[in-house]
Amino acid sequence: MELYIDTANLDEIKEAHDLGILDGVTTNPSLIAKEGIEYGKRLEEICGVVAGPVSAEVIATEYKAMLSEGKERAKIAPQIVVKLPTTVDGVKACKALSDEGIKTNMTLCFQAMQAMMVAKAGAFLVSPFIGRLDDISQDGTELISQIRTIYDNYGFETKILAASIRHPKHMLECAMIGADVATVPLKVIKQLMQHPLTDKGLEQFLADYQKAFG
Numbered sequence: 001m002e003l004y005i006d007t008a009n010l011d012e013i014k015e016a017h018d019l020g021i022l023d024g025v026t027t028n029p030s031l032i033a034k035e036g037i038e039y040g041k042r043l044e045e046i047c048g049v050v051a052g053p054v055s056a057e058v059i060a061t062e063y064k065a066m067l068s069e070g071k072e073r074a075k076i077a078p079q080i081v082v083k084l085p086t087t088v089d090g091v092k093a094c095k096a097l098s099d100e101g102i103k104t105n106m107t108l109c110f111q112a113m114q115a116m117m118v119a120k121a122g123a124f125l126v127s128p129f130i131g132r133l134d135d136i137s138q139d140g141t142e143l144i145s146q147i148r149t150i151y152d153n154y155g156f157e158t159k160i161l162a163a164s165i166r167h168p169k170h171m172l173e174c175a176m177i178g179a180d181v182a183t184v185p186l187k188v189i190k191q192l193m194q195h196p197l198t199d200k201g202l203e204q205f206l207a208d209y210q211k212a213f214g
């Protein structure tokens, strides 16, 4: 399973990259707004740190504007993946960009048929938002499962990128189902490597060693 970090914060990206297990980065307009920096400049900085796919979301919502914004973003670096909303115009832009060899990440996917349509349009990634479905008492990981089945039934090559992941259990469920990628905030990436019994056990090992040998 590939692991992306979901942030536009450069320090967090560097910290995750230094772990040696980071495969890519996703950003979105809300994340870049938190940073208060020009989007293109931050994307250049991110691409200077991470060689893997870096998702850059368009702000435009209309087909032609999405297309030209997507093409501009794609010029920033070879690893840029143009992130588009899964709307009617977004799917159309996905098809046009994919036909030109530009990779796309179709975001804000909340139902399996959206995922099928973006796969037919040639999307490189689809981003189902698990946490936001759970927030409204729907089953986010069930959506991942439905998409996995559909993609396997028809041999679609679009990668399932589980997004809006809030805790390690989300990640576990996605890994069990077979999501190809998960994009995760730094806090959750760290939680994936932690357990209270690990800390307790280590403390005990060191205390025993200290007692025996000083």
Ligand code: G3P
Pocket (backbone or CB within 6 Å): 006, 026, 027, 028, 129, 131, 132, 163, 164, 165, 183
């Ligand atoms: O980047 C998209 C997604 O991961 C957002 O997550 O926590 O804002 O629902 P969240």
